[in-house]
Structure formats: structure tokens, C-alpha cells
Amino acid sequence: AQRVTQPEKLLSVFKGAPVELKCNYSYSGSPELFWYVQYSRQRLQLLLRHISRESIKGFTADLNKGETSFHLKKPFAQEEDSAMYYCALSVVGYSSASKIIFGSGTRLSIRP
């Protein structure tokens, strides 16, 4: 079965420290992975997707098929990074359209 696992419910780091939010997935097909972010009192929004291979707000994520991981990283945390982060997997269904499965989320708290 398809599954997304985020082992950390809460991650607290100091401003300027490196950040790594872990994400592991289980999927037999070719995965399409995303990171979404939810700032306080706002709707979820896309942070980045693995196929674009770009850096957004200083965050990067590399798909490691061997380890089935898609960890989110930032070298220097900023206070405005405090938010809820969700890793998500897009699963191609029988009609070639996809359903999107989310992990349980990690709350990132940046201490001044």
C-alpha cells in the first residue's frame, strides 16, 4: 500500500541552524513527491516538488529512490520558516489521474 511517513511530529531548532525534515515513502511505482507548507491560519500551499529540482525559500529536497526518502533541507533556518510541513505522494490511479497521500506532518519551530 502507498504510504508517507514523517517520523517527527515536532522539530525545534535555533535560528541560523540547519534544518532537515524527514520523509519516507512506500510506493511500488514511479513516485511523484511534494512538500507542502501550512503557515499559521493559512491554507496549505505547495513548497516544492521533486521533478522541478528547484530551491524555494532556501529549501531543497532530493528524491532518494534507494532509501525511498524525500527529506527537506535548509542550511540556515529563519524565524519565518516556523510552520507545519507535509510530505505528499502522488499516486497514479486506474484512470491515469492521481490521488495524493499526505504524511502526518512535522511542525517546525524556529527559536530566536
Added chain:
Amino acid sequence: NAGVTQTPKFQVLKTGQSMTLQCAQDMNHEYMSWYRQDPGMGLRLIHYSVGAGITDQGEVPNGYNVSRSTTEDFPLRLLSAAPSQTSVYFCASASRVTEAFFGQGTRLTVV
């Protein structure tokens, strides 16, 4: 550009009452879905649809019904509300080439 619109934003129900959460998107996305967000549980998929007339169950479908008569709308019906359905509900839509776009959420309390 409205994107994904959910109504209402807040709702309080008594146990046993029924109601419908509305979701509409104006991006012509074929994929629409409903999630519930609970502390420590993340986003759990309730129901989803890959096109008009096609729906399927997600991870936690019990107590909820959906229908997809048009591409734009995907309402979620609570048949007989229970306190366990107290949650924040999010509707999302996507196409085969885009990421998911989310509504603002509906905070539902069942007393």
C-alpha cells in the same frame, strides 16, 4: 482567480445532524479530494474523485458521502454527525500536471 472555495468556514453541529460541506474549483481540474486534519494525524484522505461521475474512498470514508455531478463541484455530506467527526476539513483539486490546490478549510465541531 478564485481557485478552490470551501463553505462554510465554521460550523457547529449537534450529534445526529446532517450537513453538506461545499467545495468548488474554477481551474477545470479533474481531480478533487477531501481531507480531514487532526492533531498528530496529519491530513487523512476521506474521498476523492478523478472526474465527473467518478468517486472513490480514501483512508477514512466512514460517515461521509460524496458525489461529483460536475467538474467544478465536490460536496462532502455528513450523514449523521458524531463527535469523532470534529475536525478541520480541507478540499483540494489538481490536474495531472499540477500540484494540489487547497481550500481555506472548514472547522467543524460536533457537540
